[in-house]
Amino acid sequence: MLVIAVHGSALPGADGTIDRLVHALPTPAVVGHLDLQRPGLAEVLAHRPGAVVVPLLLGDGYHRSVDLPAVARRFRCTVTPGLAGEPDVARAVDDRLCAAGGPGDAVVVAGAGSTRPGGRDGTLAVVRELRSAHPGVRVVDAYCAGAEPTVPQRVAQLRRAGYRRISIAAHLLAPGRFTRVLEATAGVDAVSAPIADHPLIARLVLNRYESAGPEVLAA
Incomplete structure (x- = not known):
């Protein structure tokens, strides 16, 4: 079963x-x-x-x-x-990102976050895969809780660095508190949907x- x-x-x-x-x-x-x-x-x-x-x-x-x-x-x-860390997870995130309008100049891969060693490895794996899939696009990690940088911190950093079209790639499975936070993030052009389905x-x-x-x- x-x-x-x-x-x-x-x-x-x-x-x-x-x-x-x-x-x-x-x-x-x-x-x-x-x-x-x-x-x-x-x-x-x-x-x-x-x-x-x-x-x-x-x-x-x-x-x-x-x-x-x-x-x-x-x-x-x-x-x-x-x-x-599974490549299919990164592919699903990328599909959702493209459906939301594409990566733009920069992408923030937003994971749930964790305080445990290795708890952020899955998000970092998606960052690596999206960098490979979108050469020339700045791709960085950020977290909704339990780790830094937070998503607003990352977006602010990218804005200060001169990036103008910033997308959030949600490394999340289903709608919840974190997806609401991402959707309310100021200064971004697109937020991708979660990937469980x-x-x-x-x-x-x-x-x-x-x-x-x-x-x-x-x-």
Whole structure:
């Protein structure tokens, strides 16, 4: 059984984004939330011991490294790697950026942020991929919480450096508090949409699930 572990959001739009991901998968899947919404991950896994849990998380911060594995161990579940650093994540972010109007002169890749070592690696991987995809465009990282520079700080730096058309590439999965902050950021020309319902993310989740191995999936 496939269980997708998501952070959770208080915004109703997040449910629709995650639902579209689930419906795009060729195998049944159930969503368990780590925060803010029900059903919680523990509630879901209690009825599905031995399930394969795919973390729908773009970084290896506290949720991915600490509390998710602790919950999964209680129910003898297999936890796959998260999505951080996968080229398909960067491609999905780039697709959304192009749909929002393109990179302009400079791009701020906005990640959620994390205080844990390695928690920002996923965002930095997207920065590297977008620099490769858009030579001549300035691409930098910024964070919504838990790390600096913040998105407004980065935008201000770029404005001072003379960049005039600045886009925000949201390295985020679903609508929530952080996407609202990005949309309200002054001095930017475009903000891309989150990526959970992008076809490349569905393919990546399915690959994670299938990589658990036939002996696990048959258990």
